Amino acid sequence: MKIARFAPLQRGFTLIELIAVLVILGVLAALVLPRASVERSDVDARVFYDQVISSLRYAQRAAVTQQRFVCVAFTQTNTQTQLVYSFGDSNLCGTNLPAPDNALAQYSVSTPASDAPLGSSPLARFSVSPTPFYFSKEGSSSYVGSLNICGVDVESNATNGACRTLCIAPETGLIYPLPTGASAC
Numbered sequence: 001m002k003i004a005r006f007a008p009l010q011r012g013f014t015l016i017e018l019i020a021v022l023v024i025l026g027v028l029a030a031l032v033l034p035r036a037s038v039e040r041s042d043v044d045a046r047v048f049y050d051q052v053i054s055s056l057r058y059a060q061r062a063a064v065t066q067q068r069f070v071c072v073a074f075t076q077t078n079t080q081t082q083l084v085y086s087f088g089d090s091n092l093c094g095t096n097l098p099a100p101d102n103a104l105a106q107y108s109v110s111t112p113a114s115d116a117p118l119g120s121s122p123l124a125r126f127s128v129s130p131t132p133f134y135f136s137k138e139g140s141s142s143y144v145g146s147l148n149i150c151g152v153d154v155e156s157n158a159t160n161g162a163c164r165t166l167c168i169a170p171e172t173g174l175i176y177p178l179p180t181g182a183s184a185c
Contacts, residue, residue, distance in 0.1 A: 045151035048111050048124040049164045052083060052149060053175055055109045056166075059085050060173045062097060063135035069093055071134040072143075076125060082110045091134045091142070124151055127163060139173040146178065146185045 056072065062085075063070040071093030073084045085097035085107040096106035111124050127150050133143035150163040165178035167185030178185060 042151045044111070045124040045149055045164065048109075049149045049166065051109045052147065053166055053177070055083060055085070055107070056168070056175045058100065058107070059097065060135045060139055060141070060175065062087065063137060063173075064139045067137045069134045069136060070097055071132060073132045074126065074130050076129045082108055084108045091136075093134060124149060126150075135173050141168050141170050141173040143168050144170050 059070045086093040099107040127148040
């Protein structure tokens with residue numbers, strides 16, 4: 001009697017299956033990766049927006065608690081957007097405002113570090129560079145208006161539409177996001 005022998009089991013993928021998977025991955029990469037860079041700038045714009053709101057609130061509270069003027073200066077270059085804070089007994093402000101976590105460092109807020117190539121523009125910036133202003137001893141603000149913070153497309157260096165607006169009430173110094181559906185502060 002003869003014993004039936006079975007062919008050994010084949011393991012692995014065929015060449016056609018591997019090529020089909022690579023084609024599908026290539027199509028997905030071409031469609032998904034460009035969208036991911038735009039979403040990154042949206043996230044960076046939101047992070048910077050939240051940092052600006054909290055840092056302006058800190059500056060306003062520091063003005064009230066220390067009974068001094070706290071000045072806010074903006075620097076916006078091709079590679080960075082930054083807010084720098086200082087204080088003084090007049091609205092000229094000559095002394096650096098210490099950071100809450102490090103009394104030796106000047107308090108400042110910069111755009112989030114990006115994965116963009118070195119020397120390229122930040123992924124978030126002000127739509128228009130704001131003028132410097134101060135918070136008085138009573139907490140009121142010399143700034144009238146709103147600040148727009150927008151995401152930036154790395155490739156075109158243009159605003160990609162993800163803008164958020166924050167408002168500063170001059171009488172009280174209150175800093176708040178522009179309410180949904182509102183067109184002005």
